Amino acid sequence: QSQSNSPAGNLNRVKSVIAVMSGKGGVGKSTIAAMLAVGLRRKGRRVGVLDSDITGPSIPKLLGVREPPTMSPLGIMPPQSSTGIKIMSINLMLEDEEQAVIWRGPMITSAINQFWNDVFWGDLDALVVDMPPGTSDAALTVMQSLPVTGIILVTSPQDLAGMVVRKAAHMAEHLNTPLVGLVENMSYVICPHCGERYTLFGKGDTRAMADAFNTPFLGEIGIDPQMAELGDRGAIEQYDSEDFNALIA
Amino acid sequence: QSQSNSPAGNLNRVKSVIAVMSGKGGVGKSTIAAMLAVGLRRKGRRVGVLDSDITGPSIPKLLGVREPPTMSPLGIMPPQSSTGIKIMSINLMLEDEEQAVIWRGPMITSAINQFWNDVFWGDLDALVVDMPPGTSDAALTVMQSLPVTGIILVTSPQDLAGMVVRKAAHMAEHLNTPLVGLVENMSYVICPHCGERYTLFGKGDTRAMADAFNTPFLGEIGIDPQMAELGDRGAIEQYDSEDFNALIA
Numbered sequence: 001q002s003q004s005n006s007p008a009g010n011l012n013r014v015k016s017v018i019a020v021m022s023g024k025g026g027v028g029k030s031t032i033a034a035m036l037a038v039g040l041r042r043k044g045r046r047v048g049v050l051d052s053d054i055t056g057p058s059i060p061k062l063l064g065v066r067e068p069p070t071m072s073p074l075g076i077m078p079p080q081s082s083t084g085i086k087i088m089s090i091n092l093m094l095e096d097e098e099q100a101v102i103w104r105g106p107m108i109t110s111a112i113n114q115f116w117n118d119v120f121w122g123d124l125d126a127l128v129v130d131m132p133p134g135t136s137d138a139a140l141t142v143m144q145s146l147p148v149t150g151i152i153l154v155t156s157p158q159d160l161a162g163m164v165v166r167k168a169a170h171m172a173e174h175l176n177t178p179l180v181g182l183v184e185n186m187s188y189v190i191c192p193h194c195g196e197r198y199t200l201f202g203k204g205d206t207r208a209m210a211d212a213f214n215t216p217f218l219g220e221i222g223i224d225p226q227m228a229e230l231g232d233r234g235a236i237e238q239y240d241s242e243d244f245n246a247l248i249a
Numbered sequence: 250q251s252q253s254n255s256p257a258g259n260l261n262r263v264k265s266v267i268a269v270m271s272g273k274g275g276v277g278k279s280t281i282a283a284m285l286a287v288g289l290r291r292k293g294r295r296v297g298v299l300d301s302d303i304t305g306p307s308i309p310k311l312l313g314v315r316e317p318p319t320m321s322p323l324g325i326m327p328p329q330s331s332t333g334i335k336i337m338s339i340n341l342m343l344e345d346e347e348q349a350v351i352w353r354g355p356m357i358t359s360a361i362n363q364f365w366n367d368v369f370w371g372d373l374d375a376l377v378v379d380m381p382p383g384t385s386d387a388a389l390t391v392m393q394s395l396p397v398t399g400i401i402l403v404t405s406p407q408d409l410a411g412m413v414v415r416k417a418a419h420m421a422e423h424l425n426t427p428l429v430g431l432v433e434n435m436s437y438v439i440c441p442h443c444g445e446r447y448t449l450f451g452k453g454d455t456r457a458m459a460d461a462f463n464t465p466f467l468g469e470i471g472i473d474p475q476m477a478e479l480g481d482r483g484a485i486e487q488y489d490s491e492d493f494n495a496l497i498a
C-alpha cells in the first residue's frame with residue numbers, strides 16, 4: 001500500500017478512500033468534497049481530506065485552515081479543521097495562499113504520492129480526495145497509487161459540463177475504479193426577492209448519465225449564495241441545507 | 250518561431266496571440282475565449298482559436314464544429330466555424346466528444362506544440378488560445394512556446410475563485426507574459442420573474458485585483474441563461490449582449 005519514506009505509511013489505517021471528481025472545473029467539486037467530509041464528521045466519523053488539486057487547491061480555504069503541517073517521527077502531521085477534519089494540501093505549505101505553484105506533471109505526481117504515503121493520517125473511517133479538473137497526471141496518480149474505494153462524480157446541468165464529466169466517468173471505467181454515484185450541482189436557484197424557483201443552466205440530463213454509467217443519481221443541489229459566502233469565509237462547516245443532508249444521508 | 254515538421258510553421262503569419270486564462274475552472278474562460286473570437290470576427294478580422302485544454306476541451310462544442318481537421322502538404326488544416334473562425338482542438342480528433350483523453354504532461358505539451366507549429370493557420374489577425382485550469386504543463390507550454398502577445402484573465406466574484414486566479418496572474422508575471430486585462434464573469438443575475446438584479450456569488454474584489462496586478466479591469470458579465478443554452482447548442486456565435494459588446498469594444 002505504501003512506498004513510504006516514513007513510518008506513516010505503515011501505521012495509517014484508512015478504511016475507505018472516496019475521490020470526488022468531475023473532469024470539469026467550477027461545478028462545485030471542492031465544495032461538495034468538503035461538505036462530504038463535514039457530513040461524515042457530524043456523524044462522528046474520523047475523517048481526512050487530501051487535496052490533490054496541486055495548482056488550484058481550495059480545501060484549506062473552504063475549511064478555514066491556515067496552519068501549516070508539522071514534521072514528526074511518524075511523518076507529516078496534518079492540521080485539523082475546527083470540527084476535527086484532518087487536511088493535507090499544498091496551499092498549507094505556501095507562505096501566501098495566492099502563490100503560484102508552477103509544476104509540471106512529475107512534480108504533481110510526487111506531491112500526491114507524498115500526501116498519501118508520508119502524511120500520518122492515523123486511523124480514519126474515510127479519506128476524501130478532492131481532485132483537480134482534467135484527466136491528466138493528478139487523476140492518474142490518485143487512481144493508480146491510492147486504494148480508491150469509489151468515485152463521486154459532480155456535474156452541473158449544462159451539456160458542456162456533462163460532456164467533460166462523461167470523460168471523467170470513462171476514465172474511471174478504463175482504470176477499473178468504481179463509481180459511487182453522480183451528483184448534479186447548481187441545478188436551480190430561488191430568487192431572494194420573489195421566491196420563484198428557476199434554472200440558470202438549463203435542465204441537465206444527469207439522471208440519463210447516471211443510468212449510462214450504471215451508477216446511482218445521488219441528487220440535485222441548488223445554487224445557494226450562503227454556501228459560496230461561508231466557503232469564502234472558511235466556514236463551510238457551518239453550512240446546512242436540505243439538499244446536502246439528503247446527499248450525505 | 251517554429252520547430253515545425255511541416256511547412257505550416259514557416260508560412261503562418263499570426264499577428265497576435267491572446268491567451269484566455271483563469272487558473273480556476275468553471276469561471277467562463279472557454280465561453281469568453283469563444284466570444285472574443287466571435288467579436289473579432291464580427292469586425293472582419295481573420296481569427297483562429299487554439300484549444301489548449303487537452304483533457305477538457307470545450308471550443309468545438311461552443312462553436313458547433315464537429316468536422317475533423319484534414320492533412321495537407323502545408324500542414325494540418327483546421328476546420329472553420331459557420332462565421333469563418335478557424336479552430337483546432339483535440340476533441341475534433343476523437344471519434345466521440347465524450348471520449349477521455351488520459352494523458353500525462355509530456356503528451357499534453359507535444360499536442361499543444363503541434364497545434365501551434367503544424368497547423369496551417371495562414372494569415373491571422375489574432376489567434377485566441379483557450380487555456381485549461383491550473384498552472385501546470387499546458388500553461389507552461391503556451392507561455393514558453395507560443396509568442397503570447399497578452400493574457401486576458403477571467404474570474405468570478407467568489408474569493409475562492411479570486412485566490413486561484415491570482416495564482417495565474419503571478420504565473421504570468423514569473424514568465425514575463427503581459428496581462429491585457431481582467432474580466433469578472435457571473436457578476437449578477439436578473440430574475441426572469443420579477444426582474445430584480447441580485448448577486449449569487451457575492452460582490453467580488455476584481456477591481457482591486459486588477460489594480461494589484463497593474464492591469465485594466467475590462468468589465469463585468471452577468472449570468473445569462475441564454476449564453477449557456479446557445480453554448481450547449483453549438484451556437485455561441487449567435488449570442489449578443491451589452492456586457493459582451495462592452496468587453497469586445
Ligand SMILES: Nc1ncnc2c1ncn2[C@@H]1O[C@H](COP(=O)(O)OP(=O)(O)O)[C@@H](O)[C@H]1O
Binds near residue numbers: 028030226409
Ligand atoms: N450550489 C452552490 N451554490 C452556491 N455556490 C456554489 C455552489 N456550488 C459551488 N459554489 C461556489 O462556486 C465556486 C466553485 O466551486 P468549487 O467547489 O470550487 O468548484 P470546483 O472544485 O468544481 O472547481 C465556489 O466559490 C463555491 O463556493
Ligand SMILES: Nc1ncnc2c1ncn2[C@@H]1O[C@H](COP(=O)(O)OP(=O)(O)O)[C@@H](O)[C@H]1O
Binds near residue numbers: 281
Ligand atoms: N455569464 C454566464 N452566464 C451563463 N452561463 C455561463 C456564463 N459564463 C459561463 N457560463 C456557462 O458556464 C459553464 C462553464 O463555462 P466555461 O466557459 O466552460 O468555463 P471554464 O472554461 O472557465 O471552465 C458553461 O456551460 C457556460 O455556458
Ligand SMILES: [Zn+2]
Binds near residue numbers: 195441
Ligand atoms: Zn424574482
